[in-house]
Amino acid sequence: MKFFIDTANLAQIKEAHDLGILDGVTTNPSLMAKEGIKGEEAIINHYKTICEIVDGDISAEVLSTEFNAIIAEGQKLAAIHPNIVVKVPMIKDGVKAIKWFTDNGIRTNCTLVFSAGQAILAAKAGAAMVSPFIGRIDDSNWDGVELIAQIANIFSIQGYKTEILAASIRSSLHIVKCAEAGADICTCPLDPILGMLKHPLTDIGLAKFLEDAKKM
Ligand code: E4P
Numbered sequence: 001m002k003f004f005i006d007t008a009n010l011a012q013i014k015e016a017h018d019l020g021i022l023d024g025v026t027t028n029p030s031l032m033a034k035e036g037i038k039g040e041e042a043i044i045n046h047y048k049t050i051c052e053i054v055d056g057d058i059s060a061e062v063l064s065t066e067f068n069a070i071i072a073e074g075q076k077l078a079a080i081h082p083n084i085v086v087k088v089p090m091i092k093d094g095v096k097a098i099k100w101f102t103d104n105g106i107r108t109n110c111t112l113v114f115s116a117g118q119a120i121l122a123a124k125a126g127a128a129m130v131s132p133f134i135g136r137i138d139d140s141n142w143d144g145v146e147l148i149a150q151i152a153n154i155f156s157i158q159g160y161k162t163e164i165l166a167a168s169i170r171s172s173l174h175i176v177k178c179a180e181a182g183a184d185i186c187t188c189p190l191d192p193i194l195g196m197l198k199h200p201l202t203d204i205g206l207a208k209f210l211e212d213a214k215k216m
Contacts, residue, residue: 001179004057004187006167008035008046012190013053019193024057025050026131026167026187028087028111044080051081059109059129061087062097070097078106085109085128090118095125102126109165119151123160129185134178135168144168145177152182172196 002023005016008031016022027050037046047060060077064070070093074086078101086101087109088094098108102125109129110122114137122130132151134144148166155162166178169188172195178186 001183002185003193004165004185005193006031006169006187006189008032008037010049010053013050016190016193017054022054022056023185025054026059028061029063047077047080047084051083056083057085058083059085059087061111065089065091065093067093067096070094071100074101074106087111090122095121098122098125098127116147116150116154120154123155123162127162129163129165131165131167133168134166134174135170145181148178148183149181
């Protein structure tokens, strides 16, 4: 399973990259706004900087919701760097746009996916990635990881090439469960990634080894 970091914060992107396990980055309008990125020029420059830090897939989300506007915006984003993946929402014009991008050699990540039916439509349109938001599904008393498993099963039966990008990850356990359920990629904030390092027995064991090393 590939690891993406889900943030527009450059310090966190660098920290995850320095760990040596980072395969890409996802952003969204909320994450960009959180970093105070405003206006077309600033947005484009921010994506350029991210592409300089991480040599992997960088999802850049369109803000438009109408077909022609999505195409125009997606083309601009794709022109920033070959690693840019245009992130398109799961709406009718979004699906049409994903098909257009696919036919024109531009890779897409279909975002805001909450059902297997939506994932099938995105795959049929040729999305490179589909993003089920598992944390938000859990928040509404459904099982987000179960959706990952269902989509993985369908994609395997149908032979769809679209990668399953588990998004809206809230914990280290979510990451482990998504790996188990067949996600190809998980995108998560820095904390759940760093949380995977932790185990009290590791700390106790290391303290003992270091203590005993003094007797060597
Ligand atoms: C996916 O690409 C989204 O950016 C993200 O995972 C949404 O997560 P949230 O539900 O924590 O906002």
